[in-house]
Amino acid sequence: MTGTATRVLVLNSGSSSVKYQLLDMRDSSRMAVGLVERIGEATSRLVHTPLAGGGERRERTGAIADHSAALKAVADELARDGLGLDSPELAAIGHRVVHGGLRFTEPTVITDEVMAEIERLVPVAPLHNPANITGIRTAQALRPDLPQVAVFDTAFHTTMPESAARYAIDVETADAHRIRRYGFHGTSHAYVSRATAALLGRDPSEVNVIVLHLGNGASASAVAGGRCVDTSMGLTPLEGLVMGTRSGDVDPAVTFHLMRVAGMSADEIDVLLNKKSGLVGLCGDNDMREIRRRVDAGDERAKLAFDIYVHRLRKYIGAYYAVLGRVDAVAFTAGVGENAAPVREAAIAGLEQLGLAVDAGLNAVRSDEARLISPQGARVAVAVVPTDEELEIARQTFELVQ
Template identity: 55%
Template sequence: MSVVLVVNSGSSSFKYQLIDMDTETVLASGLVERIGEGNGRSSHTVFAPPADGPAATFTNATYERELPIPDHTAGFAVMLEAFAQNGPSLEEHPPTAVGHRVVHGGARFFEPTVITPLVEMNIDELSVLAPLHNPANLAGIVAAKEAFPDVPHVAVFDTAFHQTLPRAAYTYAIDSELAASHRIRRYGFHGTSHKFVSETAAEFVGRPLAELKQIVFHLGNGASVTAIDGGRSVETSMGLTPLEGLVMGTRSGDIDPAVLFHLARRANMSIDDLDDLLNKRSGLLGLSGYSDYRDIRAAILRGEDAAILAFEVYVHRLRGYAGAYLAQLGGVDVISFTAGVGENTPLVRAAALETLGFAGVEIDPARNESADRGIRVISADSSRVIVLVVPTNEELEIARQTLQAAAS
């Protein structure tokens, strides 16, 4: 049996999944949070087939604890205790490898990479490009290697899928020597999701990935869109950081850079003030007071003008990118929606593609409004472009890439 433990580590929490790669079945998942905050919390869910039912029918049981968790090493000890006390047994299901999500790989990492001391040094050094993410990812790696010292650990980078971007797509039009010395270029993010969704979509429609032109909308609290030609990322909305591009829950997305100069001069805002504004107090939250689309929809139904405007701005940006990527690709075969908003919000999907009839895009309203889950077609039979909802599974994609790297 090949088993992979997938770890997604943040500064004060980490998520994990134990996956049987022979069947690509999740055996257990969990969350350890409030690390270093006095009273931590862990949640561990075990998935198992019922004794008297078909193997495909799974039940689950969740076990929760509250206790001090001073650091990530202590957090992994809590996770190991959860496996020992509640199952599945790690002696019966020992991890073949541990896969780690790492947000920023810069231009150095373009494939899943077995973690060595040199790789750890590079991840740390790249923290200058992702100060909120890479240090936390590295803390998880260090703690996980202490907990599982005898198996390979693999880093899977959010940016890696976008290393195929052509120079014209990743180059910013600023002084080239300055850009090179400070590694300023478009890197793109959500790469594991865009890779998983585009490959799953190709399999679902029964066409070779190499023949398809695709646009994938990853719409969650963070949001990005990628143009994919023959399985290769050729354009993506996020840039040097995850701030560029679409309107997001709390991030502004695209904005005239001169707005920052203006605010610095006229509102006496510091660099840190501006960073906080664009990353934490903008986007849907800045426009409407709500960062969660469910709250925005409720506010729209109450007739709140700010929420209505937030939705209009959000959709306007989606349409702009859809049109731009149609032009970059020279047409499109498949458009997919994924992540929390993309998978669960018919109104956003319909509004985003409403003006693309000229390109052969037709949404079937009944299919779009269906409460079905799982991958599904929402375009009309007469549509020249197939439109899909594809639930993303970044953990499974990380596990697949981890197994591949560990075996090579």
């Protein structure tokens, strides 16, 4: 890498999609963003938006056979804007990798040994790591000379003490099968906890933050002085908060009960808890905007779903307050956290004795900027902090290759 190489391409490879952003790390500006979806289908779609120089959004449809073809199509679109992958200004490619286990605690340059370990982790991330691996291999084939960096969703949570990370099951069985609490959404929790400290004008090492990442997937974390000490997701992204289609916390014996009484298989229960539960299981909708519309129209089922969602949120806020001992801020982020004012208001309501409160006027303001929504002088700040996982991946990647 030369001193003029300041660009980072961020790739997020899913099972049938690739999201990408090209950033210039001199000022963290985005030069291009895009998405390839429905890979492997006749109706594949690529949407590309060049942001450097004010180019226009482009869209193309038609069969894209596999991830290799998808990434080549992305490279072609970037080249049309003079931003091709062969540019000497490209410093590295940063890859989102969902599961890094205990070994990967920070961004890592990808080698054959690293790839082998990511593959060994497939059993604990069967929906995500295989797609991440495919994206890495495809990018390596296109630019074998370029540093490729893995940034792991789990890495930020590897600072959890054993008392938070261990399940209370037989130790030998747990160790033999890598059963422990790993946590996810780590790049978001890292970014938001640091951005919250900046919003308060303090160093992250001085600030204790409860981060609430509320999207279709949702997780909470307790961050003490910049280090995660607890998080709501566990071995998989199923544990914890009520989510769009995932149940979050349930009694483990529910699984045995459904096997014995309902005659359901393990795979059927997996689908039930991951895809047919949460908000969609409670009321048939997983879009918080539609749920709130139904609540306002007097729909009791939607109201119950909303109340269960908020009840679980408040439980985790209280629990993580106890874990941290001192809380400087509670930060809401991701699609629901950033945009659903009623969720923020309801989650904080009744917690005044903990120093938490929301100013109704500030909470109602819509903005893309990080902002406080607590009353002036509140003992604990309540913030809305838009997450930026791509920028976090780009920063970690660039810092490593430099």
